[in-house]
Amino acid sequence: MNKSAAALSDQAKELRRIVEQHRQESRKPGNLRTITILSGKGGVGKSNVSVNLACALAERGKKIVLLDADLGLANIDMLCGVTAKYNLAHLIDGSKDLDEVLVELAHNVWILPGGSGIKELADLDETRLLALIESLSVLEDRADILLIDTGAGIHRGVLTFAVAADTAVLITTPEPTSIRDAYGVLKVLKGSTESGGKRDIAFIVNMANSESEGLEVADRLRKAASQFLNLSVNYVGCILKDHFVEQAVRIRKPFYQLYPDSPAADCIRKLVHTLFGMTAERAVNSNPPRGLKAFFFRLTRGHFAER
Numbered sequence: 001m002n003k004s005a006a007a008l009s010d011q012a013k014e015l016r017r018i019v020e021q022h023r024q025e026s027r028k029p030g031n032l033r034t035i036t037i038l039s040g041k042g043g044v045g046k047s048n049v050s051v052n053l054a055c056a057l058a059e060r061g062k063k064i065v066l067l068d069a070d071l072g073l074a075n076i077d078m079l080c081g082v083t084a085k086y087n088l089a090h091l092i093d094g095s096k097d098l099d100e101v102l103v104e105l106a107h108n109v110w111i112l113p114g115g116s117g118i119k120e121l122a123d124l125d126e127t128r129l130l131a132l133i134e135s136l137s138v139l140e141d142r143a144d145i146l147l148i149d150t151g152a153g154i155h156r157g158v159l160t161f162a163v164a165a166d167t168a169v170l171i172t173t174p175e176p177t178s179i180r181d182a183y184g185v186l187k188v189l190k191g192s193t194e195s196g197g198k199r200d201i202a203f204i205v206n207m208a209n210s211e212s213e214g215l216e217v218a219d220r221l222r223k224a225a226s227q228f229l230n231l232s233v234n235y236v237g238c239i240l241k242d243h244f245v246e247q248a249v250r251i252r253k254p255f256y257q258l259y260p261d262s263p264a265a266d267c268i269r270k271l272v273h274t275l276f277g278m279t280a281e282r283a284v285n286s287n288p289p290r291g292l293k294a295f296f297f298r299l300t301r302g303h304f305a306e307r
């Protein structure tokens with residue numbers, strides 16, 4: 001072997017050693033919980049649920065980073081009336097650091113705009129992935145929950161986020177097409193989680209006309225999942241159809257902040273309570289491991305396996 005080939009081989013060995021070390025570290029559980037919000041049908045309220053859930057969680061003393069992982073138009077800044085200058089792509093290319101990319105939405109709530117960075121995640125080589133994880137690693141100490149809002153549909157990007165997270169929360173409305181598409185997501189998630197370990201799958205019925213309608217939808221979805229997919233899914237609760245939500249969207253502020261006494265805000269408060277019970281239960285026996293590093297490794301693992 002000539003000198004330069006030997007040097008290259010040493011570099012490759014060193015890189016493999018660093019990657020292995022990070023992989024080992026990624027198995028050490030972190031504290032950060034990851035929750036992905038997704039749906040089958042579009043426009044069912046994912047972004048609204050994400051933003052307002054984040055505000056309610058923050059009210060309970062949690063620190064939340066809200067990742068806008070919609071591959072299409074950025075949703076969250078539209079809903080919150082904030083303008084994001086930078087996004088995940090700037091973290092990936094190293095041109096900005098985390099504090100420059102995060103946008104503060106409220107006390108203890110920060111938005112991490114995904115932008116074109118979400119697509120780039122799928123193509124990161126291990127070195128760049130490790131660099132990204134490094135630049136995000138302070139979140140492990142600074143935040144309690146990474147809440148991920150995804151775009152509509154069940155394309156690979158959305159599913160990867162759902163499967164990688166500790167908890168996947170599916171949003172449906174009482175509309176038959178929305179329930180059918182939610183069932184479709186469960187079917188695909190079932191397939192993806194079988195090979196990737198156990199995941200919590202929960203769902204919320206948004207725009208319900210009453211709590212009992214929410215329960216009826218929940219019953220149908222749960223029964224179908226159990227009977228045809230042998231899958232157990234937790235019903236977190238419903239959010240009532242509420243004109244205050246539409247009003248807040250027009251004003252571009254979270255309804256939870258703007259109308260804290262509205263029926264929808266009340267529902268969000270209840271959801272937080274239930275969701276907390278579920279994820280706290282899981283924390284006791286967390287397998288696979290929690291934490292930011294473990295999440296990002298799971299997120300990109302499928303991709304690396306193909307290399």
Ligand SMILES: Nc1ncnc2c1ncn2[C@@H]1O[C@H](COP(=O)(O)OP(=O)(O)OP(=O)(O)O)[C@@H](O)[C@H]1O
Pocket residue numbers: 039041042043044045046047048049070075150151152206207208239240241242243245246249264
């Ligand atoms: N509980 C509710 N009551 C009344 N209207 C609601 C409620 N939830 C959502 N909406 C309405 O539905 C619209 C779509 O909500 P949102 O943008 O959160 O959906 P989405 O699932 O994120 O959409 P996309 O799939 O395009 O990302 C909102 O603009 C709002 O007007």
Ligand SMILES: [Mg+2]
Pocket residue numbers: 046047048070075150151
């Ligand atoms: Mg959205």
